[in-house]
Amino acid sequence: MKLIQVEDYQDMGKKAAEIILDRVRNTENIVLGLATGGTPISTYENIVQDHQTNGTSYQHVTSFNLDEYIGVRPDHPNSYHTFMYKHLFHHINIPQEKIFLPNGMAEQQQECRDYEQRIREHGGIDLQVLGIGENGHIGFNEPGTAFDSTTHVVDLAESTRQANARFFESMEDVPKQAITMGIGSILRSKEILLLIAGEAKSKALAQLLDKQVDEQFPASALHHHANVTVIADKAALQHTN
Numbered sequence: 228m229k230l231i232q233v234e235d236y237q238d239m240g241k242k243a244a245e246i247i248l249d250r251v252r253n254t255e256n257i258v259l260g261l262a263t264g265g266t267p268i269s270t271y272e273n274i275v276q277d278h279q280t281n282g283t284s285y286q287h288v289t290s291f292n293l294d295e296y297i298g299v300r301p302d303h304p305n306s307y308h309t310f311m312y313k314h315l316f317h318h319i320n321i322p323q324e325k326i327f328l329p330n331g332m333a334e335q336q337q338e339c340r341d342y343e344q345r346i347r348e349h350g351g352i353d354l355q356v357l358g359i360g361e362n363g364h365i366g367f368n369e370p371g372t373a374f375d376s377t378t379h380v381v382d383l384a385e386s387t388r389q390a391n392a393r394f395f396e397s398m399e400d401v402p403k404q405a406i407t408m409g410i411g412s413i414l415r416s417k418e419i420l421l422l423i424a425g426e427a428k429s430k431a432l433a434q435l436l437d438k439q440v441d442e443q444f445p446a447s448a449l450h451h452h453a454n455v456t457v458i459a460d461k462a463a464l465q466h467t468n
């Protein structure tokens with residue numbers, strides 16, 4: 228696991244975008260795995276800015292998002308579909324038919340199987356972008372999730388719902404379930420880029436860098452992967468020696 232230390236959240240976005248842009252420019256038919264949440268927003272801003280300034284093309288890019296809420300329509304303001312179009316897809320020239328997110332309105336078990344199958348049909352994910360939860364979750368794989376799990380339905384931990392409540396009008400509006408790529412699906416990516424910023428994530432980062440592998444701390448599964456880069460800012464690194 229390689230660690231890149233950056234000053235702050237904005238620098239993390241610049242560095243992450245640099246790595247993603249390098250892979251996009253140099254890989255034919257690249258498949259990206261993308262995340263939502265507060266963490267990747269500065270990364271997506273840098274990608275959009277580069278597209279506007281340098282014209283980097285996304286015609287050859289396919290993307291699979293990690294997760295989507297169950298029971299939330301794709302066009303709902305709080306869906307992850309909406310998030311991704313707002314922060315990235317509307318602003319770059321990625322073909323509509325190459326954008327994939329789990330459908331939170333579909334028959335759930337079938338959708339999980341189909342999503343996993345679609346990733347396989349596209350040759351797997353070349354570069355997976357991840358954030359991390361304060362409890363160490365990756366995607367919506369909460370503590371205790373099997374490391375060989377594939378795309379599945381999850382009950383969201385109360386702490387995760389609370390952390391995400393800022394995007395909703397009230398706590399009651401925060402969905403209770405989601406479809407997420409599994410830890411096994413994530414580990415099959417050829418390269419993984421984990422982004423960590425802010426003091427709230429500092430304990431999770433310290434635990435990750437401790438190198439102990441434990442299903443109660445989902446991100447520790449990344450120690451089983453040979454090509455992981457962590458980009459962390461100073462605030463997140465403060466509990467690290």
Ligand code: F6R
Nearest residue numbers: 262263264265266358359365366
């Ligand atoms: C989002 C996702 C989650 C987030 C994590 C951190 O697609 O899969 O694992 O990366 O919850 O969220 P933020 O970035 O909002 O702190």
